[in-house]
Amino acid sequence: MQAKAVFYHAGCAVCVEAERAITTALDPARYDVEVVHLGTAKARVHEAERPGVKSVPALMLDGIPLHINFGASLDALR
Amino acid sequence: MQAKAVFYHAGCAVCVEAERAITTALDPARYDVEVVHLGTAKARVHEAERPGVKSVPALMLDGIPLHINFGASLDALR
Numbered sequence: 001m002q003a004k005a006v007f008y009h010a011g012c013a014v015c016v017e018a019e020r021a022i023t024t025a026l027d028p029a030r031y032d033v034e035v036v037h038l039g040t041a042k043a044r045v046h047e048a049e050r051p052g053v054k055s056v057p058a059l060m061l062d063g064i065p066l067h068i069n070f071g072a073s074l075d076a077l078r
Numbered sequence: 079m080q081a082k083a084v085f086y087h088a089g090c091a092v093c094v095e096a097e098r099a100i101t102t103a104l105d106p107a108r109y110d111v112e113v114v115h116l117g118t119a120k121a122r123v124h125e126a127e128r129p130g131v132k133s134v135p136a137l138m139l140d141g142i143p144l145h146i147n148f149g150a151s152l153d154a155l156r
Contacts, residue, residue, distance in 0.1 A: 005103070017142060018142075018144055021139045021140055021142045021144060022139070022144065025083070025104050025105060025108065025109060025139055025140075026103050026104065026105060027103060027104060027105040027106060027107075028105060029105075030103065031103060061099045061100070061103055062099055062103075064095060064096075064099045066096055066099060066100065066146050066147060067146065067147050068144050068145065068146055069144060069145050
């Protein structure tokens with residue numbers, strides 16, 4: 001049974017490198033990874049904020065928001 | 079062939095939660111994960127800094143330093 005992991009990013013170089021490293025490293029038997037570009041999918045900023053995402057790139061993993069490096073505050077994406 | 083991933087932390091609550099989430103989510107077929115407590119293994123701070131780790135918790139993955147959330151600056155661990 002796969003759990004869902006969501007990687008939120010905004011298309012910047014920091015995000016893209018983190019995305020490649022993290023999303024390919026997760027156990028594919030356990031995680032179904034969705035990648036969401038909040039710069040273009042602005043309607044989903046709210047969905048990211050609800051469980052605690054404060055900046056991108058971030059990975060929601062088992063309900064825990066993991067902020068990876070620091071690209072951009074969500075405030076910059078509204 | 080497993081690649082080595084190193085998770086550096088300093089024992090704080092932020093680190094421990096991030097460690098549990100990340101280290102158990104990586105693909106065990108591809109990564110051999112080592113966990114290093116820099117608060118007790120101060121001699122390894124230099125090893126972490128060399129490839130670009132600036133704060134803990136951090137994960138070195140395929141040579142890329144991924145800073146996860148923000149726990150403590152390495153300067154606090156010298």
